[in-house]
Amino acid sequence: MSHKKTNGSLAGSLLCVAAIYLGATAFAMADEDHGRRAAQVINNPLYQQECAACHTAYPPGMLPAASWGRIMRNLDQHFGRDASLEPEAVAALSQYLAQNAGTSRRVQTAPPEDRITRSDWFIREHREISPSTWLRAGIKTAANCAACHTTADKGNFDEDFVRIPKR
Amino acid sequence: MANKLKHTIHLTALVAIFAVMPALAGDTTPAAQLAQWETTAGQRGDPTRGQTFFTQKHGKAWSCASCHGAPPSKTGEHADTGKRIKPLAPAYNDTAFTKLAKTEKWFRRNCQDVVGRECNAAEKADVLSYLIGVK
Numbered sequence: 001m002s003h004k005k006t007n008g009s010l011a012g013s014l015l016c017v018a019a020i021y022l023g024a025t026a027f028a029m030a031d032e033d034h035g036r037r038a039a040q041v042i043n044n045p046l047y048q049q050e051c052a053a054c055h056t057a058y059p060p061g062m063l064p065a066a067s068w069g070r071i072m073r074n075l076d077q078h079f080g081r082d083a084s085l086e087p088e089a090v091a092a093l094s095q096y097l098a099q100n101a102g103t104s105r106r107v108q109t110a111p112p113e114d115r116i117t118r119s120d121w122f123i124r125e126h127r128e129i130s131p132s133t134w135l136r137a138g139i140k141t142a143a144n145c146a147a148c149h150t151t152a153d154k155g156n157f158d159e160d161f162v163r164i165p166k167r
Numbered sequence: 168m169a170n171k172l173k174h175t176i177h178l179t180a181l182v183a184i185f186a187v188m189p190a191l192a193g194d195t196t197p198a199a200q201l202a203q204w205e206t207t208a209g210q211r212g213d214p215t216r217g218q219t220f221f222t223q224k225h226g227k228a229w230s231c232a233s234c235h236g237a238p239p240s241k242t243g244e245h246a247d248t249g250k251r252i253k254p255l256a257p258a259y260n261d262t263a264f265t266k267l268a269k270t271e272k273w274f275r276r277n278c279q280d281v282v283g284r285e286c287n288a289a290e291k292a293d294v295l296s297y298l299i300g301v302k
Contacts, residue, residue, distance in 0.1 A: 052250075053250075053252075054245050054247075054248060054250055055245065055247075055248040055250050056248070056250070076279075079247070080247075081247065081276075081280050082275075082276040082277075082279035082280050083276060084275070084276060085272070086272075139249070140248075140249045141247065141248060141249060143247065143248045143249075144248055144249035144250070146249075146250075147249060
């Protein structure tokens with residue numbers, strides 16, 4: 001619980017700094033949700049090691065705790081792949097995800113199949129991306145955050161760091 | 168006498184460094200793992216058989232090469248997510264096959280995805296003998 005509060009205040013501080021830096025206070029306030037998610041740094045080495053070996057280290061705040069719970073209980077059938085881990089690792093990662101799961105209004109409802117990419121907010125944020133763009137060789141799938149979000153590995157999804165591959 | 172003591176201290180320090188090194192770098196080597204599987208299987212790893220196993224599909228959507236590439240001397244790419252994967256051939260990645268638990272974990276999971284079951288020691292020996300031969 002205290003961890004969440006720390007995250008919140010950290011995000012708040014970052015937002016304030018960003019607002020002053022950009023001189024665009026109104027924009028920063030309107031984009032508050034975006035800023036909070038962008039500021040969730042992944043500082044868990046086990047999460048990086050085990051989860052980010054196959055995909056972007058998705059910020060825990062992008063899914064509600066219920067979704068993470070289902071995902072962690074079914075790692076042997078992880079979106080069609082076997083991602084099973086030792087029980088100790090499963091327990092530690094489950095705890096980390098539960099503690100850092102999304103609680104904001106737009107994340108609290110579990111998306112279909114617990115897929116981040118099927119969340120309403122995800123679809124809304126990416127509404128300008130055409131179906132053919134997703135299929136480019138340099139992107140392949142909406143799960144490949146880092147294809148366009150160049151700082152995704154640092155938990156930063158800010159639009160300023162987006163570079164969409166041309167092919 | 169002082170010199171001898173100094174020498175002993177240096178030697179102790181060296182021994183201490185080497186004692187810690189395996190823990191940092193890993194707890195095994197590709198050659199040691201190959202030997203282990205060959206012993207369990209009761210036969211030598213066959214690089215040609217390993218290459219076939221690695222590059223062909225086994226009734227499922229993916230082969231090993233789908234993500235690791237063939238030969239796996241370059242950075243691979245996860246077939247689902249596009250995540251970059253370090254080269255699997257030990258000659259191109261000095262951390263490949265240097266941790267027992269890591270090797271076991273990935274063989275267990277990836278064989279389920281590629282073959283639909285765990286791989287046996289003979290298959291692992293074949294594949295690793297192929298990978299060690301990729302120069």
